[in-house]
Amino acid sequence: xxxxxxxxxxxxxxxxxxxxxxxxxxxxxxxxxxxxxxxxxxxxxxxxxxxxxxxxxxxxxxxxxxxxxxxxxxxxxxxxxxxxxxxxxxxxxxxxxxxxxxxxxxxxxxxxxxxxxxxxxxxxxxxxxxxxxxxxxxxxxxxxxxxxxxxxxxxxxxxxxxxxxxxxxxxxxxxxxxxxxxxxxxxxxxxxx
Numbered sequence: 636x637x638x639x640x641x642x643x644x645x646x647x648x649x650x651x652x653x654x655x656x657x658x659x660x661x662x663x664x665x666x667x668x669x670x671x672x673x674x675x676x677x678x679x680x681x682x683x684x685x686x687x688x689x690x691x692x693x694x695x696x697x698x699x700x701x702x703x704x705x706x707x708x709x710x711x712x713x714x715x716x717x718x719x720x721x722x723x724x725x726x727x728x729x730x731x732x733x734x735x736x737x738x739x740x741x742x743x744x745x746x747x748x749x750x751x752x753x754x755x756x757x758x759x760x761x762x763x764x765x766x767x768x769x770x771x772x773x774x775x776x777x778x779x780x781x782x783x784x785x786x787x788x789x790x791x792x793x794x795x796x797x798x799x800x801x802x803x804x805x806x807x808x809x810x811x812x813x814x815x816x817x818x819x820x821x822x823x824x825x826x827x828x
Contacts, residue, residue: 651711651791658708658784665701669694689766696764696774703781710741710788735793742789745782752779 647655672694679686721733755775762771 647711647791647795651788654784655708655711658704662701662705662708665697665704669697669701672697692764692766699774700777700781703778706745706781707784707788710738710785710792738789738792742786742793745786745789749779749782749786752782 672690675690676686676694679690722730725733752775756772756779758772760770760772763769764771764774
């Protein structure tokens with residue numbers, strides 16, 4: 636009889652799952668903000684009087700913030716830009732070594748960019764955004780956090796195995812055949828009582 640391997644045995648620690656959920660919520664809220672601001676801009680065209688110039692500026696900033704806020708989440712789910720050709724050609728240890736190398740490079744690049752974002756956040760620059768007059772060093776806070784979280788996720792991916800997708804248990808002897816219709820039986824076999 637085949638043993639069942641549950642995906643929960645290879646799931647990420649609770650702290651990483653909560654972090655992933657928080658990143659997804661932050662990305663969703665930023666997407667909703669962008670939607671509301673762009674809708675507001677469209678409605679302003681049909682209203683008398685002048686529009687709010689800051690809505691367009693904040694929508695553009697929101698798009699940049701959403702990009703950086705979601706980087707760690709996408710890295711943890713292997714949803715970042717990769718060369719999928721290598722994933723289809725390489726197998727076993729070679730594939731694991733390629734993924735380790737790729738995640739290590741992502742971590743190094745993110746740490747370098749995070750350092751640059753940190754210098755921009757801590758600088759005493761008097762520059763402000765044109766419409767909202769927001770200090771531009773505030774603009775770099777979310778990218779700084781996103782880059783640090785992406786570097787953390789990349790380092791975790793170097794040391795932890797790839798996460799299993801959530802779903803039903805998988806047989807240790809291999810995936811079920813398509814003929815079985817997901818019941819674990821081969822075609823023509825009667826169910827057991």
